[in-house]
Amino acid sequence: MTELELLQTTLEAEHAAVYVYGLLGSRTSQAGEPELYAALRAAYEAHREHRDTLIGEIAGMDGVPAPAASAYAAPAGLDTTDGRYAAALELERACAVTYAALVGGTTGERRGAAIDLLNESAARELSFRGTPEIFPGADELADR
Amino acid sequence: MPDRPLAPPVLGRRAALCAPLAGLDATVLATGCETGDDIAPSTSSTSSTSSGSPSTSPTTADATASATASATEDQRSPDQVLVDDVLAGLTAALGVLGQARKSREIRAEVTPLIKAHRRHVEVLEGELTREPQPGPAPAAAVALRLVRRQERDLHATLVDAAGRAESGALARLLASMSASITQHLSVLPTGADS
Numbered sequence: 001m002t003e004l005e006l007l008q009t010t011l012e013a014e015h016a017a018v019y020v021y022g023l024l025g026s027r028t029s030q031a032g033e034p035e036l037y038a039a040l041r042a043a044y045e046a047h048r049e050h051r052d053t054l055i056g057e058i059a060g061m062d063g064v065p066a067p068a069a070s071a072y073a074a075p076a077g078l079d080t081t082d083g084r085y086a087a088a089l090e091l092e093r094a095c096a097v098t099y100a101a102l103v104g105g106t107t108g109e110r111r112g113a114a115i116d117l118l119n120e121s122a123a124r125e126l127s128f129r130g131t132p133e134i135f136p137g138a139d140e141l142a143d144r
Numbered sequence: 145m146p147d148r149p150l151a152p153p154v155l156g157r158r159a160a161l162c163a164p165l166a167g168l169d170a171t172v173l174a175t176g177c178e179t180g181d182d183i184a185p186s187t188s189s190t191s192s193t194s195s196g197s198p199s200t201s202p203t204t205a206d207a208t209a210s211a212t213a214s215a216t217e218d219q220r221s222p223d224q225v226l227v228d229d230v231l232a233g234l235t236a237a238l239g240v241l242g243q244a245r246k247s248r249e250i251r252a253e254v255t256p257l258i259k260a261h262r263r264h265v266e267v268l269e270g271e272l273t274r275e276p277q278p279g280p281a282p283a284a285a286v287a288l289r290l291v292r293r294q295e296r297d298l299h300a301t302l303v304d305a306a307g308r309a310e311s312g313a314l315a316r317l318l319a320s321m322s323a324s325i326t327q328h329l330s331v332l333p334t335g336a337d338s
Contacts, residue, residue: 071171083175096323103306106314112307115319119303123330134260138320141267 006105007058008066012130013098014051015068019088020075020091021047036081040088046124047095050117055108089128093139096121100137223314226305230318231270233301234261237276240294246281250288250333257295257328264321288333295332299325 001009021044030037055065075090077083099121102114122136135141154280220228244254265272282290299322307316 039208043304100316100320103319104312106312111315115306115322117317119323119326122327126330127329130327132256132260132324132331134263134265134324135317135320136323136327138316141317142263 003106003110004058004061004063006039006102007054007061007110008055008063010098010102011051011058011066012069013095014047014054015066016072017047017091017095018044018051018071019045019068021088023074024078024088028081028084033081036084036088039124040084042127043088043124046120079143089130091123092121092125092128092130093136096125096137097139102137182303197283205293221310222308223310226309226318227268227270227314230301230305230321231265231268232270233298234265234270237294238265240290242277243279243282244287244291246277247284247287248281249284252286254291254335255336257291258322260328264324267317292329292332295325295329299329 003115021040024035025040025044028037058065075087077086096118098119099114103111103118106114118137122133125136126132133139133142178235240256241254241258241261245251245258262272302318302322306315306322309315309318
């Protein structure tokens with residue numbers, strides 16, 4: 001995969017993350033579940049910022065930024081607090097996998113930015129009841 | 145159960161990364177170091193395991209070991225140098241963690257980091273030593289402060305190495321390890337005066 005293709009893949013992941021976090025936030029009570037709400041909001045804003053950065057970066061490479069899909073599958077379990085935590089954690093872990101792939105396929109400043117994204121995402125997992133992993137974003141190594 | 149020794153590492157797993165990290169041969173041999181920890185009894189096995197986990201192909205493992213043994217200082221690739229630096233950092237971190245683990249108050253908190261770093265060493269094909277840590281148990285707050293400092297240093301080393309690695313697979317691995325430290329540091333107690 002070229003760097004541009006990897007950036008497009010990452011952008012697609014950001015589009016999905018923005019959508020799903022928005023959906024999760026809409027199902028979460030700010031008053032009744034303040035901790036989850038704050039974490040979802042922070043994640044939503046972070047991914048939206050990453051999305052916009054990627055759009056600019058891809059455009060700067062004379063690429064056409066991948067658009068958001070017309071629809072995304074809603075994760076299961078949205079009706080309960082536990083389900084929303086689980087969905088958010090799964091989503092963030094998927095983002096970490098995407099960022100790790102970006103690290104492996106880029107160089108220089110772009111790789112440095114990807115390393116930062118991976119670290120941020122790993123930290124964000126903890127706000128969704130995640131626990132420390134041995135290889136965030138590279139799950140295939142953890143259980144060998 | 146913090147007092148229960150952890151299972152020894154499964155060194156046979158080390159070839160798991162042979163394909164993605166082809167050409168990556170860790171040359172750091174932590175022989176004679178005094179930075180092991182006291183989690184498990186001293187062993188020097190590099191091929192056996194008591195875990196019952198399947199071992200990897202001897203052919204692959206032998207080839208890796210042979211390549212490692214034949215690598216000399218002058219022949220090390222830039223990525224090998226990076227891995228050696230990381231392994232040195234991991235060894236130092238494990239030493240600090242092993243000392244910290246003597247303090248019962250924080251034993252349960254530092255044990256996950258020890259497990260993670262041991263796995264990190266394995267994947268990088270380094271060698272683990274478990275020589276007993278000399279000296280008494282440190283005060284928990286002091287130990288935590290030292291652990292945090294050491295982990296921050298190791299994190300910086302990993303981020304730098306990930307950025308400079310020629311191999312994309314190695315860069316991904318090192319970045320993932322740095323993210324693991326980020327997570328572990330986030331849940332590590334701060335301690336009253338750390």
